[in-house]
Amino acid sequence: MWFELIIEPFQYKFMIRALIVCISIGVVCPFLGAHVINREMSFMGDALAHAVLPGMVVAYAVGFSPLIGAIPMGIVVALTIGFIVKKSNISNDASIGILFTGLFALGLVLLTLLGGTRINVEDILLGQVMSTSNTDVYITICLTAVTLILMILLYKQMVFIGFDFQGATVAGLPAAKINYLLLALLSIVIVVSLQVVGIILVVGMLITPAAASSLIVRRFSTVISVGILFGVSSSVIGLYLSYHLNLPSGPSIALTSTIIFVLAFLTKWRWS
Amino acid sequence: MTLRCPCSQEHCTCCIQVFNACIEFESFLALDDVSFAIPRGVLTGVVGPNGGGKSTLFNALVGLQPIAHGQILINGLPPGNSRGKISYVPQKERVNWRFPLSVWDVVSLGKSAKVSLLQNLGFTDNSLIEESLRKVDMWDNRDDLVSKLSGGQRQRTFIARALTQEADILILDEAFSGVDISSQEGVINVLRSLRDEGKTILVATHDLNTLADRFDEVLCINRHICAHGKPESVFTKEILTELYGSHGEVFAEHQIGKHTHVV
Numbered sequence: 001m002w003f004e005l006i007i008e009p010f011q012y013k014f015m016i017r018a019l020i021v022c023i024s025i026g027v028v029c030p031f032l033g034a035h036v037i038n039r040e041m042s043f044m045g046d047a048l049a050h051a052v053l054p055g056m057v058v059a060y061a062v063g064f065s066p067l068i069g070a071i072p073m074g075i076v077v078a079l080t081i082g083f084i085v086k087k088s089n090i091s092n093d094a095s096i097g098i099l100f101t102g103l104f105a106l107g108l109v110l111l112t113l114l115g116g117t118r119i120n121v122e123d124i125l126l127g128q129v130m131s132t133s134n135t136d137v138y139i140t141i142c143l144t145a146v147t148l149i150l151m152i153l154l155y156k157q158m159v160f161i162g163f164d165f166q167g168a169t170v171a172g173l174p175a176a177k178i179n180y181l182l183l184a185l186l187s188i189v190i191v192v193s194l195q196v197v198g199i200i201l202v203v204g205m206l207i208t209p210a211a212a213s214s215l216i217v218r219r220f221s222t223v224i225s226v227g228i229l230f231g232v233s234s235s236v237i238g239l240y241l242s243y244h245l246n247l248p249s250g251p252s253i254a255l256t257s258t259i260i261f262v263l264a265f266l267t268k269w270r271w272s
Numbered sequence: 273m274t275l276r277c278p279c280s281q282e283h284c285t286c287c288i289q290v291f292n293a294c295i296e297f298e299s300f301l302a303l304d305d306v307s308f309a310i311p312r313g314v315l316t317g318v319v320g321p322n323g324g325g326k327s328t329l330f331n332a333l334v335g336l337q338p339i340a341h342g343q344i345l346i347n348g349l350p351p352g353n354s355r356g357k358i359s360y361v362p363q364k365e366r367v368n369w370r371f372p373l374s375v376w377d378v379v380s381l382g383k384s385a386k387v388s389l390l391q392n393l394g395f396t397d398n399s400l401i402e403e404s405l406r407k408v409d410m411w412d413n414r415d416d417l418v419s420k421l422s423g424g425q426r427q428r429t430f431i432a433r434a435l436t437q438e439a440d441i442l443i444l445d446e447a448f449s450g451v452d453i454s455s456q457e458g459v460i461n462v463l464r465s466l467r468d469e470g471k472t473i474l475v476a477t478h479d480l481n482t483l484a485d486r487f488d489e490v491l492c493i494n495r496h497i498c499a500h501g502k503p504e505s506v507f508t509k510e511i512l513t514e515l516y517g518s519h520g521e522v523f524a525e526h527q528i529g530k531h532t533h534v535v
Contacts, residue, residue: 038368038370038372039368040370156380156381156383156384157385159371159373159377159381160381160384162371163367163373163378163381164362164366164368165368166336166360166366167360167367167433168381168384169334169355170334170335170336170355170358170360171355171356171360171382171385172385172386214372219372219373219374219377219417220371220372220373220377221377223372
């Protein structure tokens with residue numbers, strides 16, 4: 001019976017591809033998510049996911065993987081948001097809100113104009129990891145590897161800058177540049193995650209596992225490790241649920257991470 | 273032409289020199305014609321009322337705030353070029369306490385601007401971190417979260433971070449706000465022992481109380497330099513009135529673009 005539950009799904013190639021993507025996302029999302037939560041950038045993360053829609057639609061329309069269109073779009077939007085937050089007189093959340101609503105709307109219009117019937121809107125909004133292609137798997141593995149390596153190498157620098165921007169600048173760190181790099185990596189991770197959880201549910205992988213972890217452990221480095229454990233558990237358990245119960249994969253995964261969050265919250269609540 | 277140091281000593285050892293600096297924010301003149309010099313190895317208290325320009329001056333010294341005119345030299349170089357030599361402890365409001373970092377984590381950050389990226393992976397010598405923590409008497413608290421510390425412990429943690437950064441100049445903004453009187457003593461004792469090791473230290477504080485005479489020198493700022501010298505010579509009734517009294521008169525003739533000095 002265990003064999004059927006655990007191993008049987010992977011007689012299908014598409015499930016193996018889905019598992020690889022899910023594990024990659026489960027590892028990389030909480031790593032960035034821990035930074036995002038502590039820098040109060042969650043709304044920006046959500047906004048970024050919406051804002052890449054035009055890039056995805058155009059890539060679809062010209063016959064590429066939506067990943068290939070969304071990644072440059074994501075980086076451009078992330079850096080633009082970073083720039084606007086720095087320069088604009090309108091409050092941060094308002095500027096971000098305006099930009100992401102505008103681009104999301106543009107994406108939906110383009111979808112009708114260019115997409116025709118070839119694009120499944122639901123897959124874009126809610127994710128569809130079971131339909132990941134081989135190319136998408138390779139792209140995902142490369143991008144998550146590069147992101148993880150950079151996040152590990154620049155770990156101390158990114159923490160210093162997030163904790164004390166001025167102190168880090170005076171200590172000689174290129175704080176503004178590293179912040180832009182963090183934004184670029186964030187947009188890459190979000191775009192890669194869209195395959196799994198889609199535009200609407202991306203917060204469920206980016207924020208929820210790291211937030212659950214920060215409820216029950218204290219130190220930043222531990223928040224990241226436990227967050228990764230939660231992230232991988234959410235995406236893999238969600239994938240199994242989706243397969244066995246015939247549920248849409250994105251919502252199953254996002255719901256699993258939310259349940260883990262609620263359990264962490266209750267654990268914390270009982271302790272204190 | 274080299275500028276003559278504002279200290280006007282024959283053999284000057286000043287590592288911070290400010291020549292006729294003015295700082296403007298759009299239509300507001302924050303600091304007017306500020307000149308002073310700080311010798312190496314001196315603990316200086318920068319005192320003045322809130323809004324008197326202490327933080328603005330510090331930001332200019334570390335290169336975070338451009339000056340409208342005049343010149344600032346740190347070890348003979350413009351502030352932007354002397355990064356790493358200075359360690360800056362911002363006001364506590366400017367720090368993101370949300371980050372769950374332990375005392376050890378924060379102190380180890382001091383090295384991050386210097387180490388190669390691979391040393392980030394943990395292949396690094398921790399003896400400097402331990403030594404710094406012991407110097408400020410925070411070794412026993414090394415696993416505590418900084419967000420949970422008292423004001424005095426936080427300041428000592430940041431001072432230890434400056435030590436691991438191996439900076440020779442320490443600049444602490446509002447180092448005593450939120451620090452109770454008995455802990456202030458502990459912080460200033462740490463600063464005095466670092467001064468004895470040759471560090472140059474500037475500490476801004478808006479309240480004078482009992483600390484003022486623990487500094488080697490005091491620099492009084494209320495949008496201009498009111499006085500600079502040994503505490504006993506600076507704290508006269510006239511200077512304190514100028515420093516903390518109404519500044520309407522003092523600034524009657526100061527207007528944007530009309531500075532009292534020749535540029």
